[in-house]
Amino acid sequence: MPRFFINTPPVDGMITIYGEDAMHIGRSLRARIGDEIVFCREGKDYLCKIEAFTKDSVSCRIYSEKPTLSEPSVKLTLYIALPKGDKAETVIQKCIELGAYKIVFFESERCVAKFGDAEKSTSKLTRLKKIALEAAKQSGRGLVPQVAFESTFEKAAERFCSSSLPLLCYENVGDDSHRLPELSEKIASAKDISVMTGSEGGFSMTEAETLTEKGAVKIWLGERILRCETAPIALTAIIMNITGNL
Amino acid sequence: MPRFFINTPPVDGMITIYGEDAMHIGRSLRARIGDEIVFCREGKDYLCKIEAFTKDSVSCRIYSEKPTLSEPSVKLTLYIALPKGDKAETVIQKCIELGAYKIVFFESERCVAKFGDAEKSTSKLTRLKKIALEAAKQSGRGLVPQVAFESTFEKAAERFCSSSLPLLCYENVGDDSHRLPELSEKIASAKDISVMTGSEGGFSMTEAETLTEKGAVKIWLGERILRCETAPIALTAIIMNITGNL
Numbered sequence: 001m002p003r004f005f006i007n008t009p010p011v012d013g014m015i016t017i018y019g020e021d022a023m024h025i026g027r028s029l030r031a032r033i034g035d036e037i038v039f040c041r042e043g044k045d046y047l048c049k050i051e052a053f054t055k056d057s058v059s060c061r062i063y064s065e066k067p068t069l070s071e072p073s074v075k076l077t078l079y080i081a082l083p084k085g086d087k088a089e090t091v092i093q094k095c096i097e098l099g100a101y102k103i104v105f106f107e108s109e110r111c112v113a114k115f116g117d118a119e120k121s122t123s124k125l126t127r128l129k130k131i132a133l134e135a136a137k138q139s140g141r142g143l144v145p146q147v148a149f150e151s152t153f154e155k156a157a158e159r160f161c162s163s164s165l166p167l168l169c170y171e172n173v174g175d176d177s178h179r180l181p182e183l184s185e186k187i188a189s190a191k192d193i194s195v196m197t198g199s200e201g202g203f204s205m206t207e208a209e210t211l212t213e214k215g216a217v218k219i220w221l222g223e224r225i226l227r228c229e230t231a232p233i234a235l236t237a238i239i240m241n242i243t244g245n246l
Numbered sequence: 247m248p249r250f251f252i253n254t255p256p257v258d259g260m261i262t263i264y265g266e267d268a269m270h271i272g273r274s275l276r277a278r279i280g281d282e283i284v285f286c287r288e289g290k291d292y293l294c295k296i297e298a299f300t301k302d303s304v305s306c307r308i309y310s311e312k313p314t315l316s317e318p319s320v321k322l323t324l325y326i327a328l329p330k331g332d333k334a335e336t337v338i339q340k341c342i343e344l345g346a347y348k349i350v351f352f353e354s355e356r357c358v359a360k361f362g363d364a365e366k367s368t369s370k371l372t373r374l375k376k377i378a379l380e381a382a383k384q385s386g387r388g389l390v391p392q393v394a395f396e397s398t399f400e401k402a403a404e405r406f407c408s409s410s411l412p413l414l415c416y417e418n419v420g421d422d423s424h425r426l427p428e429l430s431e432k433i434a435s436a437k438d439i440s441v442m443t444g445s446e447g448g449f450s451m452t453e454a455e456t457l458t459e460k461g462a463v464k465i466w467l468g469e470r471i472l473r474c475e476t477a478p479i480a481l482t483a484i485i486m487n488i489t490g491n492l
Contacts, residue, residue, distance in 0.1 A: 070469035139470045223316035224385045234483035241484045
C-alpha cells in the first residue's frame with residue numbers, strides 16, 4: 001500500500017493532503033475514491049481510504065491506526081562533525097534506513113567542511129532534509145528523522161551529553177575497556193542513546209576531554225581506521241542489532 | 247610509519263619493491279637509507295629498514311615481523327548480487343574498512359546490472375580491485391581483501407554454502423526466528439562466515455530455495471527496507487562486533 005508522511009495530526013478522523021504528495025497520489029499512482037493509502041506521523045500508521053479529490057487535494061478517512069512496526073524501540077541520535085563532500089548525504093541515507101531517530105551536524109575544531117553563511121547553510125540543510133525524507137520513505141519508516149545543524153560545538157556537546165547513554169567515538173583510546181562489546185548491556189537497556197563521531201581529522205584532545213567531563217562514554221572501534229562516514233553507519237547497525245531492532 | 251602491501255613473500259629477510267610504490271617511497275615520501283617502513287602480506291607486518299635505492303627499486307631489510315593487529319579473527323566473505331551504478335564501490339570501501347576478508351559479486355535473476363562482455367568485465371573488476379587496495383591501505387589492513395566476479399549464480403551458491411556459517415539475507419521471511427540476535431552465538435563461535443545479499447530486486451523464491459537446500463541460513467533484518475548496498479555494510483559491522491573485531 002502506498003505510504004506518505006504527514007506533518008500535522010489528523011482532524012476528526014480525516015487526513016487531507018495538498019501539494020506534491022496530492023499530485024503524486026492523483027496522477028502518478030492514479031488512485032481512485034475508495035483506494036487504500038497509509039499516512040505516517042511520529043511513529044504511527046494511519047490506514048485510510050480516499051474519500052474525495054479536488055484539483056489540488058486528496059481527502060482520506062482513517063479506518064484504523066497503529067504504531068509503525070518498523071520504528072525501533074530505541075531512540076538513537078547521531079551527532080556528526082560535518083564531513084567533506086557528499087558524505088553527510090551518505091550518512092543520512094544509510095543511518096535512516098538502519099533506524100536513527102535524529103541526525104545533528106556540528107562544526108568541530110578539525111572540520112574542513114563548514115556550514116557557510118546563513119544562505120548556504122539553509123540551502124545545505126534543505127537538501128539534507130530532502131534526503132532524510134526520501135530515505136524514510138524508501139525504508140518504510142514511521143517518521144521522518146530530523147536533520148539539524150547545531151551552531152556551536154558547545155551546544156552540540158551539551159545536547160549530546162544529556163542523553164542517557166552518550167557514546168563518543170574516539171580513536172585515541174587504545175584500551176580494550178572502551179570496546180563496544182564491553183558496553184553491550186548498557187546499550188541493550190538504554191531507551192535513548194546518542195553517538196558522536198568526528199570529521200576526517202577526528203576530535204582534538206581538548207574536545208574529547210570536554211565531552212568526557214560532561215559524561216560522554218568513550219568508545220574505541222579497534223585497530224582499523226574507519227572513514228568518518230563509515231563510523232556512524234557501523235554504530236547505527238550495531239546499536240540496532242544489540243537493542244533487537246534489526 | 248608508512249605501510250605498503252607486497253604480493254610475494256620476502257626472500258632471505260629482504261623485501262625489494264619496484265614500480266609505483268618504489269616511486270612513492272623515494273619521491274613522495276622522500277625516504278632515505280635507514281628509514282623505517284612496514285610491508286604487509288596476508289595478515290603479517292614486516293618491519294623493515296631501507297637499505298638501498300636504485301633508479302626504480304627500493305631494497306629493505308626485515309628487522310621484525312608480527313601478525314597485523316588490525317586483522318579480524320573471523321574470515322568474512324561477502325557474496326553480493328551485482329548492484330547498479332557505483333554501489334559496488336561503496337560496498338567494497340566500507341566493508342573492507344570494517345574487516346571483510348573477501349568480496350564476491352555474482353549475477354542473480356533480478357540483477358539489472360551486468361558484468362558485460364569479457365573486456366567490460368575485466369575493466370570493471372580492475373577498477374573494483376583498485377578500490378579494495380585503497381580501502382585496505384587507508385584503514386590499515388594487513389592484507390588486501392580479494393574482489394572476484396563469480397560467473398554464475400550456481401557457482402556463487404556452491405561456494406557461499408561451503409562456509410561454516412552461510413547467512414542468506416532474505417526479506418521474505420517475516421519470522422522472528424530468523425532475526426540476527428537469534429544467531430549471535432553461532433556467529434560468535436564461527437571462524438569462517440559467509441553472507442549473501444541480493445541486488446535492488448532481492449532474490450527470487452527459487453534462488454532462496456536453492457540456497458536453503460544447500461544449507462544457507464536465512465536471516466531477516468526486520469521491518470525497515472535496507473538498500474542493497476546498506477545490508478552488507480550493516481552485516482559486516484554487526485558480525486565484526488559480535489565476534490569481538492570492532
